[in-house]
Amino acid sequence: MRAPPSGVVGPLASAPRAERRVGESTRVLALAWKDVLVEARTRANFGAVVAFAALMLVLFGFALGPDQEALTQAAAGVLWITVIFSSVLAFGRAYQFELEDGALDVLLLYPGDRRSLFLGKFLGALAFVLAVEAAVVPMAGVLYRLPILGALGRLVPILALGTVGVVALGTFYAGMASRVRAREVLLPLLLFPMLAPLVIAAVKGTHVALVGDPVAAQVNWLGLLAGFDAIFLAAAYLLFGAVLED
């Protein structure tokens, strides 16, 4: 015989779980803020990624040798490869703590548009990668003796637009890879080929910003990067709901 109710939960009928008081943008920001908060409370990951990036810069420096001209010519490429490799660690991590105790299922069960989850994850990862860049770019400037300060006005827009594209695709493919066992291997295999056009534009634009290149400067690299960003963001946003389905 069932015991009588105690009144902890009020009448439900068939109503939705919560009467919405806030819009999707609040959910997007809540998810981004949560990811930043989790990262902030486990600072070891950020430190490890920055240390990894520093190590890459040093190793590339050894590989290129002491020739300043060679270092300067290769700096933009080295910088972007370092940022992308470091970002892959961040993308995997962003889903790792959703998988640890089944939090991804809880996330998927919240009422609302699942595509908002992409935007939240994207903003959280963007904050992380920009913070890594804030540490890596000055390091590259010192190690490769680059005129970072003088080129800052030209460099920041290129870095920002390039990073948006990298993070958009990274967030999308990390979500896709989170559903399979070999996710650590699968993520770079999916991501790197798709990043090729964006990396070319970002490296060329960064090279122009750092050392100038009269031929390369004829191309509107910022416009190209903005175009890639728009395409990647729109495609990832539209397809993300399907990607998360089991």
Add this chain to the structure above:
Amino acid sequence: MISVTPPVPAAPKPLRALALRGVARRFERNWALRGVDLDVAPGEAVALAGPNGSGKTTLLRVAATLLRPTRGGGAVFGHDLVADAEAARARVGLLAHRTGLYEDLTPFQNLAFASRMLGLGLDRPRIDAMLERVALSDAAHRRVRGLSSGMRRRLALGRLLLAPPALLLLDEPFASFDAAGLELLESVARDVSAGGGSVLVATHDLERAARIVDRTVWLEEGRIAARPEAEGASPGVPRLVGR
């Protein structure tokens, strides 16, 4: 002149909290569900019993819109599980094996995040009241990582209750709750039914489930079946009914 009898309006179909029709779900080569028909009426609480691997968890995940059925379909309060998944999902709450908590955040931060994701904004009074209700006020600002298993289960239940669902799905809920958590869980399940919502609980513990459910459905090898030992069921265990 031919007299035409005015059409008799069809009687409206009774709204089901959960209606599954021929639901089958395959994982690679294995069929976890093989054509399940199940109705749960508003206000009804149903236990889903069966041996390990019989498809209980898969059935709950299909009802929660976490899994698409490979064949067949269903609806939650009239909202199709696939075509109208967002509306169906807005009426469902699932308490699963795993708590889905963020271990590096505190109970307060976990509930604050849930409150925002549920569309409630940061409702501090509601969060504080919920922490008190699940007896976690003293641990509100400690990391979840340091809480006991029972405390985590209570916190997960508190997260669910921030916005109580009309269809409450419980997956083996009696295994890891402490005594206070079990009491709260039972009162919540009864209240959901009393409020016009419904409860579907997958469990092996039919004795305890009997305290909250109206009937039990037996699942075996992905199909609803008659329980072989139904005749000898313990007193107090609700009657076993398919569909």
